[in-house]
Amino acid sequence: MNRVLRIATRKSLLAMWQAQHIQARLEALHPDVSVELLPMSTRGDVILDTPLAKIGGKGLFVKELEVAMLEGRADLAVHSMKDLPVEFPPGLELFGICEREDPRDAFVSNHYAQLDDLPKGAIVGTCSLRRKCQLLAHYPHLVVHDLRGNVQTRLNKLDEGQFDAIILAASGLIRLDLSARIKQRIPVDICLPANGQGVLGIECRSDDADTKALLAPLTCADTRSCVLAERAMNRRLQGGCQVPIGAFAELEGDDIVLRGLVGRPDGSEIIEGDIRGHRDDAEALGTELAEFLLSRGAGKILQEVYAANELQS
Numbered sequence: 001m002n003r004v005l006r007i008a009t010r011k012s013l014l015a016m017w018q019a020q021h022i023q024a025r026l027e028a029l030h031p032d033v034s035v036e037l038l039p040m041s042t043r044g045d046v047i048l049d050t051p052l053a054k055i056g057g058k059g060l061f062v063k064e065l066e067v068a069m070l071e072g073r074a075d076l077a078v079h080s081m082k083d084l085p086v087e088f089p090p091g092l093e094l095f096g097i098c099e100r101e102d103p104r105d106a107f108v109s110n111h112y113a114q115l116d117d118l119p120k121g122a123i124v125g126t127c128s129l130r131r132k133c134q135l136l137a138h139y140p141h142l143v144v145h146d147l148r149g150n151v152q153t154r155l156n157k158l159d160e161g162q163f164d165a166i167i168l169a170a171s172g173l174i175r176l177d178l179s180a181r182i183k184q185r186i187p188v189d190i191c192l193p194a195n196g197q198g199v200l201g202i203e204c205r206s207d208d209a210d211t212k213a214l215l216a217p218l219t220c221a222d223t224r225s226c227v228l229a230e231r232a233m234n235r236r237l238q239g240g241c242q243v244p245i246g247a248f249a250e251l252e253g254d255d256i257v258l259r260g261l262v263g264r265p266d267g268s269e270i271i272e273g274d275i276r277g278h279r280d281d282a283e284a285l286g287t288e289l290a291e292f293l294l295s296r297g298a299g300k301i302l303q304e305v306y307a308a309n310e311l312q313s
Ligand SMILES: NCc1[nH]cc(CCC(=O)O)c1CC(=O)O
Pocket: 080, 081, 082, 083, 151, 167, 168, 169, 170, 171, 172, 196, 197, 198, 199, 200
């Protein structure tokens, strides 16, 4: 009874690391199953010169993988949860949610030890509206420039001298064995992470009970509760593509403490809130916090961001 599981994956170093990590875990759990990788390119990997928000956002990186699963060429895909749209296409679902790596954003620089040390006019690279708005809100004297590409490309652009510092997810650097490049793990009070940051999620066909049985032991119940709350908040805000939204949940006993914010990309306004409740109500908590943010004007900010991106595309 030799079963083969195929993992569809992007070809970037980080995506390959993530797929190989799940491959190794599955092989250790199920010695009679052989796990193969199906590396593929996505539209998001091919279009490299346009800010992501203008070319359709996160879904660009998963479509080809999803088609491969729906056509039966692959059984599962491993994703960074924060890159996944909040809804899945019919026939596919999020089944596994793995243990969270460090969720914080990382400050990376060749000249400065921390955000506080950056002088007036220093140029910081990031392509994330969430990072941009929080950086500018706390450090209005900084200048934020777009920075795209995979982790390696972004580090190269820093090393070439195009930026004084760049912001990346700590988890990606840690996974690629690049944690020595992290100068500061930015406190979540200064930069609230994106929903699902630092978490690997596994997508498979909804009707594929055999694959689901093999994937079941990969899920971390605590991480799952937190990520469900974070994603429910984004879903209610309709934060589908690249948006200035932060959502971060932690467990305290059986309670979830969820923090959320929506901000103007230029940092001139940030609407934030938090909520606490039992982990069994994770998704309801996320929705309730989103309602609160909307009641404080988050919807207007998000509409303006969407309109601006449409006009420029
Ligand atoms: N947006 C790209 C992306 N998607 C996932 C990660 C790694 C972090 C994670 O696992 O959440 C990164 C790199 C980054 O944001 O610096």
